[in-house]
Amino acid sequence: MAKTGTQRPETAAEGAVKLNCPYCQKKTPVIPADDYRPIYVECRACGKRFIAERVRGGIEVMKLEAAPTLDDPDRREIELGQGDEE
Numbered sequence: 001m002a003k004t005g006t007q008r009p010e011t012a013a014e015g016a017v018k019l020n021c022p023y024c025q026k027k028t029p030v031i032p033a034d035d036y037r038p039i040y041v042e043c044r045a046c047g048k049r050f051i052a053e054r055v056r057g058g059i060e061v062m063k064l065e066a067a068p069t070l071d072d073p074d075r076r077e078i079e080l081g082q083g084d085e086e
């Protein structure tokens with residue numbers, strides 16, 4: 001999973017939104033995914049990772065330990081990969 005060169009700062013800055021970190025409640029900039037996939041965000045204030053997921057009308061944040069399996073980007077890939085055996 002080594003992705004390099006996919007982030008472009010110009011577009012990243014434009015698309016950023018500020019979300020409240022579920023751990024420290026401070027605002028941190030987040031670049032939402034183009035689609036409705038949940039993404040990992042690293043809080044600028046406390047350095048913890050949480051999950052941001054686009055929902056109708058906005059973006060929802062979740063602590064990692066509170067996220068259901070399919071909302072965790074890493075585990076989601078594993079689950080979807082394994083369901084392909086028929």
Ligand SMILES: [Zn+2]
Pocket residue numbers: 021022023024025026043044045046047048
């Ligand atoms: Zn935080």
